[in-house]
Amino acid sequence: NAGVTQTPKFRILKIGQSMTLQCTQDMNHNYMYWYRQDPGMGLKLIYYSVGAGITDKGEVPNGYNVSRSTTEDFPLRLELAAPSQTSVYFCASSSGLAHEKLFFGSGTQLSVL
Amino acid sequence: AQSVTQLDSQVPVFEEAPVELRCNYSSSVSVYLFWYVQYPNQGLQLLLKYLSGSTLVKGINGFEAEFNKSQTSFHLRKPSVHISDTAEYFCAVRGDYGQNFVFGPGTRLSVLP
Numbered sequence: 607n608a609g610v611t612q613t614p615k616f617r618i619l620k621i622g623q624s625m626t627l628q629c630t631q632d633m634n635h636n637y638m639y640w641y642r643q644d645p646g647m648g649l650k651l652i653y654y655s656v657g658a659g660i661t662d663k664g665e666v667p668n669g670y671n672v673s674r675s676t677t678e679d680f681p682l683r684l685e686l687a688a689p690s691q692t693s694v695y696f697c698a699s700s701s702g703l704a705h706e707k708l709f710f711g712s713g714t715q716l717s718v719l
Numbered sequence: 720a721q722s723v724t725q726l727d728s729q730v731p732v733f734e735e736a737p738v739e740l741r742c743n744y745s746s747s748v749s750v751y752l753f754w755y756v757q758y759p760n761q762g763l764q765l766l767l768k769y770l771s772g773s774t775l776v777k778g779i780n781g782f783e784a785e786f787n788k789s790q791t792s793f794h795l796r797k798p799s800v801h802i803s804d805t806a807e808y809f810c811a812v813r814g815d816y817g818q819n820f821v822f823g824p825g826t827r828l829s830v831l832p
Contacts, residue, residue: 610762639819641822646825648723648823649763649809649822651820654819664819696763704751704814705770705815707753707768708763708820710762710763711762712761712762713760713762
């Protein structure tokens with residue numbers, strides 16, 4: 607059972623560089639999410655998707671983009687990396703039913719220097 | 720809209736002592752309540768959830784939580800903690816129409832020998 611898989615686990619970027627954080631799930635979940643976690647701030651929702659071809663902004667979408675071409679994959683794109691994007695990023699998925707839990711990936715630790 | 724407050728950012732406790740981690744929420748709609756645990760360098764895992772019915776909910780690893788509607792609280796308790804319980808704990812709410820999860824800022828539990 608792979609669940610939610612995120613790559614890479616660690617990455618260091620220079621200011622202005624771009625990168626894509628990959629996320630894939632094998633549970634056939636319709637709902638997928640990207641969160642960032644900063645110390646003492648909990649998890650903030652960046653973008654989410656309720657199905658292939660459908661994405662929407664969360665609480666902190668600026669500086670990020672997403673796409674959802676398949677049910678399994680939900681990549682997060684950083685176009686012009688900034689120090690404020692230094693964070694730990696988590697991808698998660700769920701069936702979409704309100705009472706169902708989120709399944710989380712193991713996270714990507716990103717530093718922008 | 721929903722919001723979650725976790726008043727204690729850090730809770731140190733000695734091994735085998737009881738612990739309570741506090742969570743308060745606000746919401747204009749009925750909610751489902753969750754506690755997640757994050758062990759070092761890992762993603763979040765579900766500890767327990769309250770959907771309806773009995774206000775005392777039992778979860779994994781000996782944790783339990785009590786839902787108090789009048790006080791809008793969902794405090795997490797364990798009667799005797801172990802070193803292995805050292806982790807960060809997040810309270811989360813979700814509206815019963817399937818709105819996005821809202822996470823609290825987290826409480827870091829440190830169990831001391």
